[in-house]
Amino acid sequence: RIMKRIALVLLTVSIGAGSAAAAPPASQDACLEQSFALAEKAAAKKLAFHAEVAKGLPHGLGDEQRLTQVLLNLVGNAIKFTDTGEVRIRASVADGRFTVAVSDTGPGIPPEERDRVFEKFHQIDNSSTRTKGGTGLGLAIAKDIVEMHGGRIWVESTLGHGATFH
Secondary structure, three states: OHHHHHHHHHHHHHHHOOOOOOOOEEOHHHHHHHHHOOHHHHHHOOOEEEEEEOOOOOOEEOOHHHHHHHHHHHHHHHHHHOOOOEEEEEEEEEOOEEEEEEEEOOOOOOHHHOOHHHOOOOOOOOHHHHHHOOOOOHHHHHHHHHHHOOOOOOEEEOOOOOEEEO
16 A cells, blocks of 8 residues: 555656657547446445447557546545545546546535645545545545646546546
């Protein structure tokens, strides 16, 4: 576990220094397939797991491994912080861009925390977050990777009704 934390810190430093450059074409199918593997984790918590993937998604340019890391982080967080209900992945094309949304029916994120969740080492300070663990680096790294690929990441949430990360 400590090695995983060290690796996350090193990745954060690497991205911050600009040494984690984007690579060749990424297959959205491959990225999405790996996130579907988390369906077993959702099933173990008795959560419904849905994926809505538009037909004929175009191939994009980017680092498939890092983009997969972003998706796995978002889906993993959705499962970790959702105790009842569902986790849903939607992938489509909008305005000529590949878009992904990961939604859950978890506790939601307070308005004052929605931008801060993308800061390094920031975690929402409540007992649920503390008991579920984490380093506070996953969303910061996800944001860096998405921005490195020319995209943007944000969250919409209604407290008590879950969150959607785009």
